[in-house]
Amino acid sequence: MRFVYFLSDQTGVTAETLGHSLITQFNGHDFQQVTLPFIDNEDKAKEAVLRINSSIKDNSLKPIIFSTFISEELREIVKEVNGLHLDIFDVFLEPLEKELKQKSTKKSGLAHGMSNANTYMKRIEATNYALANDDGGVTRHYDKADIIIIGISRSGKTPTCLYMALQYGIYAANFPLTEDDLENSAIPDTLKPYKKKLFGLTISAERLRQIRKERRAIGTYASIKQVSYEIREAEKIYIKKGIKFIDTTELSIEEISGKIIEQTGVQRRFRP
């Protein structure tokens, strides 16, 4: 077992994201991940160093520390830690300062902070939009949609829309393809005026069966015959109507969202 710490004077999201990307490149380790966020004064920084150092006693392996300290003073304190310490600002700020011919502002809370109330509102509005327009839901304001995700039940529509809303402020609605749509090989009438905004999801039968079984094991809902039929008919609609679609079977939510944005050219309203 080896401790991996994510330290920050902010939320720690950047340290987590970076560190996680890196440690997943190494197999066979039992990494124990701990986030210590909001270390925004000297006392807290010293406390974090003590905590990490004392964890070594019971654990012969050196801890790995990913950090994003904007404050140089705090970064210096954390450097005293007994472990492999990798700080992002330490490494990347200098070349950027040189290129931009400017010293960094060293202010915390700019990236994931509420520095921009406007961004906050955009996120909330996009999230509310995704919720109100989930699963063919109540408002059906498809004129406002940046994109409308369609697909059969449990193909990944809802988490994808929520992710795009929260992460990028994209107005993402979603609409289920029902038995009727599949039988008639047609897109729902409600969506016909918005054909250009449609994007389809598909999935492998075996994977869908697994996912549906978790939800409702009884009846035909999760039967291999039913899921195969639905997938086949949904794909027929996409092809017939010229709707772009992707197979979500092997993809994470980040990958599904990334590919949709790439293939449609939908614009992000902001970045994480």
Add this chain to the structure above:
Amino acid sequence: MRFVYFLSDQTGVTAETLGHSLITQFNGHDFQQVTLPFIDNEDKAKEAVLRINSSIKDNSLKPIIFSTFISEELREIVKEVNGLHLDIFDVFLEPLEKELKQKSTKKSGLAHGMSNANTYMKRIEATNYALANDDGGVTRHYDKADIIIIGISRSGKTPTCLYMALQYGIYAANFPLTEDDLENSAIPDTLKPYKKKLFGLTISAERLRQIRKERRAIGTYASIKQVSYEIREAEKIYIKKGIKFIDTTELSIEEISGKIIEQTGVQRRFRP
């Protein structure tokens, strides 16, 4: 105007997160941000380099390129770009390999990919949980909740719960404090058995007025008198009942979630 590119053989989420953290440390620049994800072969890498180099013609300022190429070959191709190129794996992989006494697997798609179907299911389940238990919603499976966020309308409950679910797989329910609760200075009966799981949100009157006005400008809903009353009474309940709470006025969703996790000790089921 200066182009900032986020390049990756994966989703580009790590490059975006890191790059965004860094460039927000520099004021007064007109950064044009472009993500080029899924650059997973030599042709795509060369195409990206061409695209970036050709963008320089109309733009005298050198582009800045943040990248996360796991493939060393692709990283080498991108190094040819005419701009400031900062690759995360280039810098951090070597010290990690040395410390872990192991070569990295150089496999892409491990961090934000579907390498772990189990993690995918956890995310989906947590997101479904948050949706079904949003705003005092349908299922009310509070026995399963890791945390139950309470607060008055528009104090930030829903996006916070969705973020914790999507990002960390936390089962986060939320419940609104109604006029009745505020008048009686009591927590809703439904929640009484789960007092230990409750966490309160509060907000400044001026900020809440703004947020509510966006939603419904007419009536008393967004009046300063009404919002002040609701905030005061909600905080009274938190204090009287010994419920931890935070003020979300100056906080981003990442910060709200981070602070809740920090103050409650709720465990993340995974990391981004």
